[in-house]
Amino acid sequence: MSQTVSVAKMKSHLSEYIAKSTYKKERFIITRRNKQVAALINIDDLHLIEQKEERMGLASLIGKWKHFDEIEESLEDIPNLRKKGGTGRDVSL
Structure with a gap:
C-alpha cells in the first residue's frame, strides 16, 4: 500500500x-x-511496470485493425509458446 x-x-x-x-x-x-x-x-517496481508495458504493446492493438484476425489468434497462443520455450514463427522481412 x-x-x-x-x-x-x-x-x-x-x-x-x-x-x-x-x-x-x-x-x-x-x-x-x-x-x-x-x-x-523502487527501481525493481519500475522495471516490472516497464516490462508489463512492453508485453502489452502488441496485444493492445487487438480489435483496432480491420481484417487482422490472424494477429489476435497468434497473440492468444503466446503464453503457450513461452511455456514451451519455442521461438514462434519467423516474422523477419
Missing part, C-alpha cells in the same frame, strides 16, 4: 524517502494541493 506525502515534505526528507523506497520497498504518492501528481517507487 502506498503512503501519501506532500511535495514540500518529500523535498525536505527526500533521502529518507529514497531509502525507505529502496530498502523497505515502500511506495509513496506525492501530492500538491491534495492532488496526486507523482510517485516514488
Whole structure:
C-alpha cells in the first residue's frame, strides 16, 4: 500500500524517502494541493511496470485493425509458446 506525502515534505526528507523506497520497498504518492501528481517507487517496481508495458504493446492493438484476425489468434497462443520455450514463427522481412 502506498503512503501519501506532500511535495514540500518529500523535498525536505527526500533521502529518507529514497531509502525507505529502496530498502523497505515502500511506495509513496506525492501530492500538491491534495492532488496526486507523482510517485516514488523502487527501481525493481519500475522495471516490472516497464516490462508489463512492453508485453502489452502488441496485444493492445487487438480489435483496432480491420481484417487482422490472424494477429489476435497468434497473440492468444503466446503464453503457450513461452511455456514451451519455442521461438514462434519467423516474422523477419
